[in-house]
Amino acid sequence: AQSVSQHNHHVILSEAASLELGCNYSYGGTVNLFWYVQYPGQHLQLLLKYFSGDPLVKGIKGFEAEFIKSKFSFNLRKPSVQWSDTAEYFCAVNAVAGNNRKLIWGLGTSLGVNP
Amino acid sequence: DAMVIQNPRYQVTQFGKPVTLSCSQTLNHNVMYWYQQKSSQAPKLLFHYYDKDFNNEADTPDNFQSRRPNTSFCFLDIRSPGLGDAAMYLCATSRGSTSPHNEQFFGPGTRLTVL
Numbered sequence: 001a002q003s004v005s006q007h008n009h010h011v012i013l014s015e016a017a018s019l020e021l022g023c024n025y026s027y028g029g030t031v032n033l034f035w036y037v038q039y040p041g042q043h044l045q046l047l048l049k050y051f052s053g054d055p056l057v058k059g060i061k062g063f064e065a066e067f068i069k070s071k072f073s074f075n076l077r078k079p080s081v082q083w084s085d086t087a088e089y090f091c092a093v094n095a096v097a098g099n100n101r102k103l104i105w106g107l108g109t110s111l112g113v114n115p
Numbered sequence: 116d117a118m119v120i121q122n123p124r125y126q127v128t129q130f131g132k133p134v135t136l137s138c139s140q141t142l143n144h145n146v147m148y149w150y151q152q153k154s155s156q157a158p159k160l161l162f163h164y165y166d167k168d169f170n171n172e173a174d175t176p177d178n179f180q181s182r183r184p185n186t187s188f189c190f191l192d193i194r195s196p197g198l199g200d201a202a203m204y205l206c207a208t209s210r211g212s213t214s215p216h217n218e219q220f221f222g223p224g225t226r227l228t229v230l
Contacts, residue, residue: 043203043221043224090158101165101170103160105158106157108155
C-alpha cells in the first residue's frame with residue numbers, strides 16, 4: 001500500500017534559519033507530489049507541486065522542493081524562514097496509474113519560527 | 116475566479132441534531148471529495164464522487180452521508196453528530212483519473228462545533 005512519511009513532526013527554528021522538511025513515499029510507479037501549508041486557523045493552501053520535468057520545483061513564498069526519484073523523496077526547503085512561516089506542512093502523493101483520485105497524506109510537520 | 120466554495124464557514128449544532136454542509140465548485144471538475152480534519156492532523160478522506168459514482172472509504176462511519184445532485188454541488192450530511200465529529204470539513208475537487216496531473220483544489224472548509 002502507498003504511504004507517505006514525514007520525518008519531523010515538530011520543528012522549531014529561529015528567523016533566518018534554513019529549513020528542510022523531509023518527505024518520503026512508498027510507491028514504485030509514477031507519482032504526483034504536493035506540499036500543502038496550513039497557517040494557524042486557516043485552510044489548506046498548495047505550496048508547490050511536482051508532476052513531471054525539472055525535479056526542482058519552486059513554489060510560493062520562497063519555498064522549493066526537490067524530487068529525487070531514486071530516494072522516493074520530495075523534501076521541502078526554504079533558505080531563510082520568517083516568523084510568518086509558522087504553520088503545519090503536509091506532504092501528499094498520488095499515483096498516476098490506477099486510482100489516482102486519492103491523495104495519500106503524510107502526518108504533517110508543525111513548524112514554529114521564533115522571531 | 117474559478118473556485119471551491121463551502122457554506123457555512125462555521126456551523127454549530129447540537130449533539131444528535133442532523134446537519135448538512137454544502138460545497139459548490141465553478142471548476143467543472145468531475146471529482147468532488149469530502150475530508151474531515153481534526154486539529155494538527157492530516158485531512159482524512161471520508162468519500163468522493165466521480166461524476167455520480169459514489170466512493171465511500173471503508174472506515175467512514177455510517178453517520179456520514181453525501182449527495183451530489185449535479186456537477187457543481189455536493190453535500191455532506193451528518194445524521195446524528197457526536198462530540199467526536201467536531202472538526203474542520205474540507206471539500207475538494209479534481210479533474211479525475213483521466214488526467215495524469217490530478218491536482219486537488221480545496222475549499223476554505225467548514226468548522227463544525229457540536230454542543
